[in-house]
Amino acid sequence: MSINVQAFLDEDIGSGDITALIIPAACEAEANVITRDAMVCCGQEWFNAVFNALSTDLKVQWHVQEGQWLAAGTLLCTLKGNARALLTGERTALNLLQTLSAIATLARLYANEVAGTGCQVLDTRKTIPGLRDAQKYAVTCGGCHNHRIGLYDGILIKENHIMAAGSIAQAVAQARKISDKLLEVEVESMAELDQALAAGPDRVMLDNFSIAHLQLAVNKVAGRCELEASGNILLSNIREIAETGVNYISIGALTKNVQAIDLSMRIVLEKEPCKK
Numbered sequence: 001m002s003i004n005v006q007a008f009l010d011e012d013i014g015s016g017d018i019t020a021l022i023i024p025a026a027c028e029a030e031a032n033v034i035t036r037d038a039m040v041c042c043g044q045e046w047f048n049a050v051f052n053a054l055s056t057d058l059k060v061q062w063h064v065q066e067g068q069w070l071a072a073g074t075l076l077c078t079l080k081g082n083a084r085a086l087l088t089g090e091r092t093a094l095n096l097l098q099t100l101s102a103i104a105t106l107a108r109l110y111a112n113e114v115a116g117t118g119c120q121v122l123d124t125r126k127t128i129p130g131l132r133d134a135q136k137y138a139v140t141c142g143g144c145h146n147h148r149i150g151l152y153d154g155i156l157i158k159e160n161h162i163m164a165a166g167s168i169a170q171a172v173a174q175a176r177k178i179s180d181k182l183l184e185v186e187v188e189s190m191a192e193l194d195q196a197l198a199a200g201p202d203r204v205m206l207d208n209f210s211i212a213h214l215q216l217a218v219n220k221v222a223g224r225c226e227l228e229a230s231g232n233i234l235l236s237n238i239r240e241i242a243e244t245g246v247n248y249i250s251i252g253a254l255t256k257n258v259q260a261i262d263l264s265m266r267i268v269l270e271k272e273p274c275k276k
Helices: 006-013 044-054 083-114 132-141 159-165 168-178 190-199 211-221 238-242
Strands: 028-035 059-062 075-082 120-122 155-157 183-187 203-207 226-230 248-250 263-268
Touching: 006 044, 006 083, 028 083, 044 059, 044 075, 044 083, 075 083, 083 120, 083 132, 083 238, 083 263, 155 159, 155 168, 159 168, 168 183, 168 190, 183 190, 190 203, 190 211, 203 211, 211 226, 211 238, 238 248
Parallel strands: 120 248, 155 183, 183 203, 203 226, 226 248
Antiparallel strands: 028 075, 028 263, 059 075
């Protein structure tokens, strides 16, 4: 995966970090990053890339592994190098690390809930613009799976597509002429499920189906296509949904409802503070 953080740095630095100018240009320093929350560590390459873009001499030593579950208070990494670069990159690097770790942490919780059921938890396209690749990586780092990455690598026929095309059958038939990529149809009732099955998609998304209707759908389909449950999925009910026998459960909240991990970076000075 290509990682480019320059746009993120440009957004923050603009014409220059004027606060960092209070530190002598040649000053060297060390910094420690800790987590105040339990978390899955995710985003080390993005974190490293921020500081590499600011100073090729700055070194980051990680004390934990990517994807590792960590207790609150854990020392994540130590940085050594130019003090200005450390201070300038601090917020951007932490923003990326705290966001990606939050996604991976939530993904781990959902993945643990469905363990042993054979059901896979998927993300959606409900991502932060400019961060989709990173967010979808974080989902997999936490143990869940990616739905389509964008509009180009899979067909998902939703309510508005069906309305515009005229019917589920017409939408599926036209889609088959256009592409041989995964073809999925979203349905909102058992009647629509019957129409979808007749049209022959690869997968059907069961939108906001009750547990009872999910079970009915699984029995009706009987393996003729894959089934995906979506809508109002919570940690408290995902196990029950997975046990109905659906193949997938998609959750927009994995990337949409992100509560950042609380991280802290502190400068450590072994000698006297840098002076001009």
